[in-house]
Amino acid sequence: MSMSQALNNNKPWSDYSDLIERIQFDRESGHIWLDESQMLLLDATVFSDMRKVMVETLGMNGARSVLSRIGYLGGYKLCDLSRKMHPDKPDSEAFVIGPQLTMITGMAAVNLLKLDMDIEAGTFYGEFEILSSYESDSFIKEFGHSDDPVCWHLVGFASGYSSRFMGKEIIYREVECRATHDDHRCVIIGKPAEEWDDYQSDAEYFGPLNIREEMLDLQDRIAGLKQRINETDTDSASNCGTVGCSERFKHAWQMMEKAAESQVTVLILGETGVGKEMFARGLHRCSDRSDKPFVAINCAAIPSTLIEAELFGVEAEAYTGANNSRPGHFERADGGTLFLDEVGELSLEAQSSLLRVLQESEVVRVGGAEVRKIDTRLVAATNEDLEKAVAEGRFRADLYYRLNIYPVTIPPLRERVEDIPLLADHFLTKYSAQYGKRVKGISDKAMLMLNYHQWPGNVRELENMIERGVILVDNGASISVPHLFASSDVPPAAAAREKNRERQQKIARSISSEDWANDLVESGIGMEEIETTLINKAMTKANGNVARAARLLGLSRPALAYRLKRGSGGGEAD
């Protein structure tokens, strides 16, 4: 039978009582049945939350893949009902089960705009208006408006259902979505796959042929990302989340660790973007306040008229617009740590209030009289020369001295280039997980370029650059120079600088060997004891394997075996 037909009535499926009759609740087993399919009744907000978790853990594309597939499989499976319930009806009338299913499963209401199909000829064109889509509602609620359509589950469902119905691959796309900035409704259009330009890109989300493989692939990706995230956590646990291996970095971090043991007010100095907040968080996590709140405030981001209310709280009707009393950041951070970034931006009035709080350990809310005791450790930060600000009368000298008890300077990134690979890798792991991408790594040339860059924006600039790289790179590929930099030319001075660096590193190494040699000589430990200790250490590291231990010591295997024999007075281990 061949037929081609466009329906006029835009709700040919508003009566679906026969479908509802097939829903049964089995009181014995607790099962819910739709005809012969077992169904679940899920709380929509739970599903929304799940969606949010998916977006956060798998990235937008990962979440879209999972939800499109869930929809596709559901539509594909439930399509059987159309033939079962309407065996003798024309195709376009039997098709109504699909839109009816989206309604009884609570996905959305559907209006018909256009439907034209012929199973024998293999032609299909469906255009539907989707009303009150739960997906667009939940998306807006969780994430605000989107740049792209978000009704993935529904589009998957329509594609699965129509593909099964037509016996060929029908792909839907959402051409308008209420969750985007511009559209006021959702509209989906379905056509045979080959009629879409680049339909392969849709197959990535719900291609029926390789669903199993893709699902397995996805599982691998999730497992891999989880592991990498865990590794990152453990790696950084030793220095509480801050990343670096250079001497300058270590020195700054040791200063922070020492401060963490006391309650001293810390002033973090450094250029914009060096990671002052990261250091403050690290200090908080290492301190005995770690289970209490860490509150971070950027003083430059709050209008000067509101800063006092923000910091110290406000009592109702202190000024027009304040209807409710609320605590300030000092109170919110009670027991924990308050991080005040760009403290040099505070108005003179706010400065004197801050000084009072620091001196008395108590706050009075704006417009209030009650004195509240607080126990908040302050970590302040600035990229400004506060001494100069004091000289110019913009910053109170007494507050400066109160803050400057324990200053720690975070070096700019260009002065600790050794940290760049470590930081780049850290951000790569972070953003691969966030965007649900498999990124092989950073190409050697790109890494070289990162080392030579001057980093005026410091760690933040590096982080932004890596995030952009992760967005631009194709799945499974390495981030290369064009993903990071506009121009792919390595600066001409690069090679010379690399040589210079190697030389400096050599000098640094020789200085340090001179240091430990001095220490050893002065300690009075004998040669033999040194040799035995070294050999024992290498053998432990090599799990008793003589050949491996010899490699670690830069000796041949026989040479080490000889020394071992001599040391133990006979016998040879391997």
Ligand SMILES: [Zn+2]
């Ligand atoms: Zn939509």
